[in-house]
Amino acid sequence: QTEIQWWHAMGGELGAKLEEITKGFNDSQDEYRIVPSYKGTYPETMTAAIAAFRAQQQPAIVQVFEVGTGTMMAAKGAIVPVHQLMADNDVAFDPAAYLPAVVGYYSDTDGNMLSLPFNSSTPILYYNKDVFEKAGLDRDTPPKTWAEFEEFSKKIKESGAANCGLSSRWVSWIQTENFSAWHNQPIGTLENGFGGLAARLSYNGPVQVKHWENLKRWADEGLYKYGGPVAGDNAAPLFYSQECAIYMESSGGRAGIVANAKDFEVGYGMLPYYDDVEGAPQNSIIGGASLWVLSGRPDEEYAGVAKFFEYLSSPEVQADWHQFTGYLPITQAAYDLSKEQGFYEQNPGTEISIKQITLNPPTENSKGLRFGNYVQIRGIIDEEFEQLLSGSKDAQGALDSVVERGNALLAEFEAQNQ
Ligand SMILES: O=P(O)(O)OC[C@H](O)CO
Numbered sequence: 562q563t564e565i566q567w568w569h570a571m572g573g574e575l576g577a578k579l580e581e582i583t584k585g586f587n588d589s590q591d592e593y594r595i596v597p598s599y600k601g602t603y604p605e606t607m608t609a610a611i612a613a614f615r616a617q618q619q620p621a622i623v624q625v626f627e628v629g630t631g632t633m634m635a636a637k638g639a640i641v642p643v644h645q646l647m648a649d650n651d652v653a654f655d656p657a658a659y660l661p662a663v664v665g666y667y668s669d670t671d672g673n674m675l676s677l678p679f680n681s682s683t684p685i686l687y688y689n690k691d692v693f694e695k696a697g698l699d700r701d702t703p704p705k706t707w708a709e710f711e712e713f714s715k716k717i718k719e720s721g722a723a724n725c726g727l728s729s730r731w732v733s734w735i736q737t738e739n740f741s742a743w744h745n746q747p748i749g750t751l752e753n754g755f756g757g758l759a760a761r762l763s764y765n766g767p768v769q770v771k772h773w774e775n776l777k778r779w780a781d782e783g784l785y786k787y788g789g790p791v792a793g794d795n796a797a798p799l800f801y802s803q804e805c806a807i808y809m810e811s812s813g814g815r816a817g818i819v820a821n822a823k824d825f826e827v828g829y830g831m832l833p834y835y836d837d838v839e840g841a842p843q844n845s846i847i848g849g850a851s852l853w854v855l856s857g858r859p860d861e862e863y864a865g866v867a868k869f870f871e872y873l874s875s876p877e878v879q880a881d882w883h884q885f886t887g888y889l890p891i892t893q894a895a896y897d898l899s900k901e902q903g904f905y906e907q908n909p910g911t912e913i914s915i916k917q918i919t920l921n922p923p924t925e926n927s928k929g930l931r932f933g934n935y936v937q938i939r940g941i942i943d944e945e946f947e948q949l950l951s952g953s954k955d956a957q958g959a960l961d962s963v964v965e966r967g968n969a970l971l972a973e974f975e976a977q978n979q
Pocket of ligand 1: 628682848
């Protein structure tokens with residue numbers, strides 16, 4: 562039996578489900594055994610895989626979050642493109658089977674898919690229906706705009722129904738990158754980096770500045786509580802404990818929310834928008850991760866990886882993963898199967914992620930982003946946001962610094978990958 566190592570970043574409910582799915586593959590045949598290993602957060606998993614590759618101890622499969630895509634695509638000798646893996650091993654593979662928003666993110670400029678989309682998400686709004694009712698709000702109506710968010714949050718706080726309006730994970734992914742796409746504002750030049758390595762960041766425009774300014778003001782007024790850097794792991798407990806009534810998080814956070822938000826009813830909504838911004842709401846962009854195949858492993862492992870990827874993409878496995886986790890269905894067939902099974906009717910709110918990501922045909926501002934060194938740039942966003950919260954910079958100053966420091970890293974990446 563050939564053992565195949567799979568490094569991933571899925572903890573908690575997601576990790577348990579990932580193991581169950583892997584077991585399903587292992588039990589279905591006896592030639593290959595996939596061995597999943599949890600390597601920590603997304604940045605930790607990616608760093609571990611790069612270090613392992615240098616030491617020639619790399620796993621065959623590594624899960625890399627969406628913002629690592631630019632770096633992985635540039636690491637040509639280190640990866641086996643998925644379209645090539647499937648062709649080399651005679652496993653049927655049709656990129657057209659995947660949802661367009663997902664395929665585009667992981668394909669090169671010739672339309673070849675380089676990694677396998679596995680867990681694609683988009684951020685949505687979750688809220689505490691019971692707290693809304695206690696505050697005298699309609700329990701079935703989440704805020705549609707940021708103005709409504711402020712109005713509702715004040716009512717919630719003043720009535721004593723809860724202590725705060727909002728906690729949010731990922732200031733970078735949700736409140737900056739998705740915020741930009743949702744308002745049809747550029748994240749960077751050259752189609753947010755899809756147009757080549759000469760692209761530079763530009764998300765310091767007036768719309769993003771206004772939003773960061775508001776987040777700071779809402780933090781000062783107690784309407785918003787910061788969840789911390791990187792993923793913002795302190796945000797979830799604030800929602801579960803009913804301290805904050807509204808929570809912004811990945812659609813893939815649903816499994817955790819269902820398991821942890823026990824004492825109240827959870828409602829779902831789209832991300833709020835500023836209604837004075839032309840073109841908003843546009844469409845949100847994907848997050849989550851894809852599976853990259855690393856080079857330098859024995860041939861028999863690749864044959865097994867190709868079979869495993871075929872299994873992971875089957876409508877039944879994808880639909881099960883999507884329905885349990887809240888990640889997007891990835892393929893049209895998994896989406897159709899979920900509809901046929903009546904999943905969305907029986908589980909209100911679960912289709913919001915799909916509706917939001919397909920709300921309008923994507924513009925060059927809302928296809929996603931593709932930049933090298935972006936894991937480090939995410940760190941810069943967190944640092945500058947914390948400077949804003951502490952009062953040592955204003956919103957324009959903080960976002961100008963993100964762009965300036967981030968662009969220095971992009972210039973470095975461009976020079977290294979000419
Ligand atoms: O929580 P996830 O897996 O949906 O990922 C969120 C972000 O996209 C990570 O960059």
